[in-house]
Amino acid sequence: MQHPAVPELAHTHTRPIHWVATATAVAGVVALSAVLQPDAATAAQAAGPETRTAHAAPAPDPEAADFPLECGPVKAVVVKKATGDLDGDGNPETVAVVHCDAPMGTPPDGVYVLTRGTGTERARVVATLVDPKTRQTVEEIAVHRGEVTATLLGYSTDDVPRCCPDVTDHATWTWKDGAFLRTTPAGARSV
Template sequence: MQQSAVPELAHTHTRPIHWVATATAVAGVVALSSVLQPHSATAAQAAGPESKTAPGALAPDPKGVDFPLECGPVKAIVVKKASGDLDGDGRPETVAVVHCDAPMGTPPDGVYVLTRGTDSERPRVVATLVDPKDRQTVSEFALRDGAVAATLLGYSSSDVPSCCPDVTDSAKWTWDNGAFVRSTPAGAQSV
């Protein structure tokens, strides 16, 4: 082994100035990363070639809608939403996942379809896809190819605590003959 011509390199011993420089560099990276953030993700469906949404048609906004949900003293909140033309009429609908803003526990979700009437700008609920009385929560949710797809978490019996759902169910709803029809892939439920 050959010995180095330089006795000891200066940068092999840490000094307080090295720690100050490192802390300054880390603080600079953190500050820069807080300024340069990616755009927020949304569950909204992008208009594809099969979309026949009328130009200028706005999707219904779930804000201020009276959902058929009993929350007592707390408010109903929209936790997820997505929009797209589900019935092929050229106007977008909005699907909203809503639950009570409970301070503790896991409140069940309701999944509602909203539309605007041709004579009214106020959105209204036209269908309930998941009723909160069924004690299910929505873990995944999307609009794809004119259908609503969701992964639902539920309970095998009333003895299962509401903190710990033990049943997973995949569901898909499509518009058929004037109503939303649920289809569930075979073997989708698991306990």
Template structure:
């Protein structure tokens, strides 16, 4: 018999420590698999893309955590008012959010945004900007009535009016028509 040029390998002989390590690894896999189980099966079918009145479709979108198109610098954008209702007549409610930068002083201008969600996802989606913060308007009240967004708005008669103290009050109404929100404003802005 010819001698091997390679010395006998120590790991080819099973010792009790090897069996103990293997048993521990198998026990860990069994324990982990008992914790991680798949969801139980149900007989109910999931709703397709055209389904209406599912819980996701009937719950208004939550504006918390939505990335609104505001430039706030070191402060963050906050939702100060919201109203919900079906604005486009599809049976699913939308959310109208009044948002401004969380400024420590003054009266920051508001932005008014419309959020919706589809039945495929529960994530809110921004679909319209009704008031841009660059317009320097503050929203004193907002509601959804009869499928329309109605708001009381405060603004400024000139650039000389301090931004803390709006001096013009207006009302506005937006309705969904032909795939877009159309604004109607009652005649006669009032001084505050």
């Protein structure tokens, strides 16, 4: 029998004490990592009219509102909506585009601003941006940085068929001094 050139090393054989030492070291690392946590994340979005706070109420539900719209035997339907903080109070409002659910034709739209009711009160209309009496329809509606923007379709004369609007109007409303002001002139239209 030939003897190895290097004598047998004592640490090449595992013994129970080695397993205990390894388990103790792993447990120490886990315990230390539980105690030493990284700081909380500090990235934050800049404050602005659309920024929601942690305590902000949800946006008002337009399906639960009564609109000042006379529809006769048919009901009023919400066809578009947009939400955002329009008055800078940290709570979102809802802008709803609503018309009568007419079986034929193109019913005119109304554009209403809703706010949350107090307590158990339903969402309520606080402003009318577009009255259905103007006989316009809303192609697009959006809320961005506290402004309401809309693309409105209308008619240049009473002779234009109500199926085919021929006037496009771009409108913007901003909350200022307790009211919504239309900041895009009503006459800025394209035919």
